[in-house]
Amino acid sequence: MPLTLACLHTAESNATLFQAAAEALPGGALTLTHRIRPDLLREPTPATLEAVAALLREMAEGADAVLLTCSTIGGAAARAQDAARPVLRADAALAEAATRRGGMVEVLYAAPTTEGPTRAVFEAAAARTGAQLRLHLVEGAWPLFLAGEAEAYHARIAEVARGLSGRVVLAQASMAGAAALLPEAPPLTVPAISVMAAARAALKARDSR
Template sequence: MTALLLLHTSPVHVPVFDALRDRNHPGAVLRHLVAPELLDRARAAGPESVAPALRALLAEAGANAGAEAGAGFGAVLVTCSTIGATAESLAPALGVPVLRVDRPMAAAAVRAGTRIAVLATVESTLAPTRELLAEEAGERPVSIRTHLVAGAWERFEAGDTAGYLARVAEAVGAVTDADVIVLAQASMAGAADLVTGTVPVLSSPAPGLAAGLAASLATRSAP
C-alpha cells in the first residue's frame, strides 16, 4: 500500500501524527523520517540553506522505499513550518507531491477573518508563516501580526511539554483584536485545548495530515 511520508525535525511529532491517523484515518499508512539537523541549519543560515540536504534526504528515502515491494510513498508531508516553502519547491525534482503541513491551516485562517495573529516559539518560523498567509490571502486584505512566545522553546528543548504548551496557551490568552489566532508550529497544537477564549485558534497537524493523505491517494490512483 502506498504510504504518506512525513518529514519531521523533532521525534515528538511521530506519536502526534500516529494518533491523528488512528483517530481520523484508520488504516492509512504513515512513514516517518526525523531530521532535527534541518531545523538547526535553517535557524542558523536561513530556510533556503537546507535545500540540498533536504533534496538528498528525500531522494534517498524514495530510493529506499522503492527497493521494498509495496513500500513506496505517494506524497511527502513536511511538518516543520520553517522549512515548508523550501520543501514544496522540491516537488518537481522528486516526482511526488510535497506538502507543507501548515498550508491548509493558513487557508482556513484567511477565510476566518482579516485580523490574523500568528504565534510561534522559534523566530525562524515567523517570516515563512507570514509569507504563506499572504500567499493564501491573495487579493483579500488581511492584517497579520506576529508574536514570538518568549521562553517557550527552551522548555520544548528541555522536554517540558506541559510547560511549553502552558506558555503558548498563556500567550494566546494575551492576544487582543484578532479574528483568528494561528499556532505556527505543529508542536504548538496541544495548546489549543488549554485555551478558553472565543477567538478561533488554528493548528496545523489535523488539516495537514488530511491534505497529505488526500495527495498520496490521488498519486496512487493516477494512471
C-alpha cells in the first residue's frame, strides 16, 4: 500500500516540483496530496505559526506524514509535532543533508522574509557537524518570482551560484529549477531531499503502529 504524504505549499508552482520528486521514486511508493495556501506566506509571527501548526495537525489526520514546504513559516512544523502523524519541515531535511559532511556550505535564498528561519534551521544543523555557513540573499530574484517570470528567476539564482566555491544549497523550494542551469556542479535542492526524508519518516511511523 503506497504511503500518503500531505504537502502544504504557499506557492502553487511548488506542488509540481514535489509531485515530480515523488514520481521519481521507484515503484510508485509515495502518493502526494497538495494544499495550496498563498495567504500563509507572511511574516512568521507566533499567531501565524500557530495557525499553520493547527492546519498541519488537521492534515496529519488523513496521511502517513505531512510536509511543510514553505521556508518562511517553517517554524510551524515544530509546533505541530503532537499531530497524529510525523510533520516535517522541508528545508530542515535539506539543511541536514547539506551539512552532514561538514565543510563550507553556501546557502542561497530569494525571499527576504525567509532569512531568519533559513539561518536558524541551517545553523542548528551545522552545529551538529561543524559545517561552516555562508548565507546569500539572491538580490533581485524574488520580484521576478512574484511577477511570474520563472526563467529569469532561475537564471538570476544560477548566476549567483556560479560565483560561489563551497557546496551550494538552494534553500527555498521555488529555487529548485535553477539546478538545471548548473549541470557542472548541481546544487542541493529542497524537493527531492525532503520528499525522501518524508517517505522514510512515514514508513517508520507506519511500521511502529
